[in-house]
Amino acid sequence: MCENLKTNYQLCEEIGRGRFGVVYRCYPHSSAAVSAVASDSFACKSIHKHSLSDDPDDRLCLDVEPKILHLLSGSPNILRLHGVYEDDEYLHLVTDLCDGGDLYDRLSSGHRFSEPEAAEIIKQLIIAVVSCHRLGIAHRDIKPDNILFDSRGRLRLADFGSAAWFGVSEGGVMSGVVGTPYYVAPEVLMGRGYNEKVDVWSCGVILYIMLAGVPPFYGDGPAEIFEAVLRGNVRFPPKIFRSVSAEAKDLLRKMLCRDVFRRFSAEQVLMHPWIINAGEPASMADLS
Numbered sequence: 001m002c003e004n005l006k007t008n009y010q011l012c013e014e015i016g017r018g019r020f021g022v023v024y025r026c027y028p029h030s031s032a033a034v035s036a037v038a039s040d041s042f043a044c045k046s047i048h049k050h051s052l053s054d055d056p057d058d059r060l061c062l063d064v065e066p067k068i069l070h071l072l073s074g075s076p077n078i079l080r081l082h083g084v085y086e087d088d089e090y091l092h093l094v095t096d097l098c099d100g101g102d103l104y105d106r107l108s109s110g111h112r113f114s115e116p117e118a119a120e121i122i123k124q125l126i127i128a129v130v131s132c133h134r135l136g137i138a139h140r141d142i143k144p145d146n147i148l149f150d151s152r153g154r155l156r157l158a159d160f161g162s163a164a165w166f167g168v169s170e171g172g173v174m175s176g177v178v179g180t181p182y183y184v185a186p187e188v189l190m191g192r193g194y195n196e197k198v199d200v201w202s203c204g205v206i207l208y209i210m211l212a213g214v215p216p217f218y219g220d221g222p223a224e225i226f227e228a229v230l231r232g233n234v235r236f237p238p239k240i241f242r243s244v245s246a247e248a249k250d251l252l253r254k255m256l257c258r259d260v261f262r263r264f265s266a267e268q269v270l271m272h273p274w275i276i277n278a279g280e281p282a283s284m285a286d287l288s
Helices: 003-008 056-072 103-108 115-134 198-212 222-231 246-255 266-270
Strands: 009-017 021-028 042-048 081-086 090-096 147-149 155-157
Touching: 003 009, 003 081, 003 090, 009 042, 056 081, 056 090, 103 147, 103 198, 115 155, 115 198, 115 266, 198 246, 198 266, 246 266
Parallel strands: none
Antiparallel strands: 009 021, 021 042, 042 090, 081 090, 147 155
């Protein structure tokens, strides 16, 4: 283990595992120079360098994720980075511990979200996305697994291993097929350049699932899911959406719009009446 990491932190039990790394609970030693009380616990994401493929994008995440987390650590709804440690085999990222679970757990439990509940989660998520986009960062893999909750229930967007920089002033275009089948935007799958609004599409999928209990685009396996995403026909089956407000469906249409130019930006989502009114009914005249 990295000696500097051992000097500052005591690693304990494993609390999570991802594609490239393992997450441990850790505690700072009393002599550690950290920005929190010594009794607080943290999370340590240890990425095994040799487990990465030769794909340049996989290798790039070792360099990009720490830089992006450091830049975004002042944002209230983004996972805060406390330290970066590296040795010959591992890159260790020490972050806040989010012991309130993740959104995937809540969805998997079968919990059906009321509109105010869903609006509060989406508002916090979009605030995190706005923080990213204002700094020229696109997350590119927003999904329930990467949406964590701390002990106070506050949302924290995590896992920036697929994130990319784009030029804000130049309307920068990104490339590369990244993301997760249910949540990836159609323009990513088309193999052309795309912009930061791919994150808004992913958030729209998450909102749809919270309100409906099922994804808007699905199939038996990734290939069929991708075909459904590429068609991008958002439907609201009456049996499922009978009790969902017109305002919520209006926002979903604007987030899950195949036409990128007409799709809402993250800042426009925050200004939508359904978000402003915290999921409570609003006048349809306000939706134009």
